[in-house]
Amino acid sequence: MLPDSQHAGATAPRERLLHAAGELFYLEGVHIGVDAICKAAGVSKKSMYQLFRSKDTLIAESLTSVGVEFLAALAPTDNDGRSPRERILHVFERQDQMSNSRTFRGCPFVNTATELKQPDHPGTVVARAFKQRMTDFFRTEAIVAGFADPATLAGELTMVFDGASARAVVLAQPLSGAGVAMASAVLSTAVRQT
Template identity: 25%
Template sequence: MKKPTARDAIVKTAARLFYKQGYSNTGINQIIEEAGVAKSTLYQRFRSKEDLLMTYLDTTGSANISALTNAASTATNPKDKLLAIFDYLQERTTQPEFHGCHFLNLVYEMPEGEERARIEIKKQKDNVRTLFAQILKPIHQEQLADEIYILFEGALIGHKTHHDTWPIQSAKNTISKLL
């Protein structure tokens, strides 16, 4: 097995810390210490904490859309594909390491003017909307993608607020009624 590079260690550590304790509450010195690298090593690979954040958002976004696509692939028809995504979400939220949506957690703590991160978060969220539209295309219901997306986001926020899966189940019930 290939030994992780210093860059990999930095990204993995930053991702864990940004997700668990937030971007604003994570300092470069903590990332350096927990990744076991020198400050110069970090700055050779990332010009700034924001550059590290952008890598985190891109990596997490790719993993997220892949997981949602894989969940959808377990079903054969559009309705069941969407419900499978929400089943995946429900299962994911019961895991102890789940601390909410990576992107929603960050967007709420980003101050005005942090447009680079907001643009990347929007891109990742638009990828989810696009996935829903692709799933609905075979039944000519792409126009429902935004409604499904709002249910998805609402389920994430509801879970974060209530620490319960009922918002996800409620979203699934609504999808069943829509389709």
């Protein structure tokens, strides 16, 4: 489930389109038609194409809006006094909580890139950039914690996150702590600098 959108009360056509597209793409997939998006947003197709050059542009821009909200919902607050390990596990705890929703469809970035299957598609480019931001967060925390290979650890944690999301979607069941446990195990076996 995506966090509550800041665009929920939006009145401008562009904001309504971004909100409707973000919700529909997440719940139904990026294959959903422009007609359905325009209907949900209460905006004509003509207006949509005046605001966005193409559906591909709308995919990328709506994913950008969704991405900011999704990462913010996962992230711990800055300088919250917790250890790097606790800050990393916070992401997995939030993912676990999100997986309890009946509208949880996993990671919007993985979903979009997987469905598009085009590395150069504007939506895939946005998805890759947001996944990198998540990996960068893990890497920064791993550096602070003193792990010997923070880049590798960050990649592993990102794979745990993506795998946990996929598991929840495929099984249509909440994670019930599985992602948190796996991330904790990865952190426990990671080598610290000597």
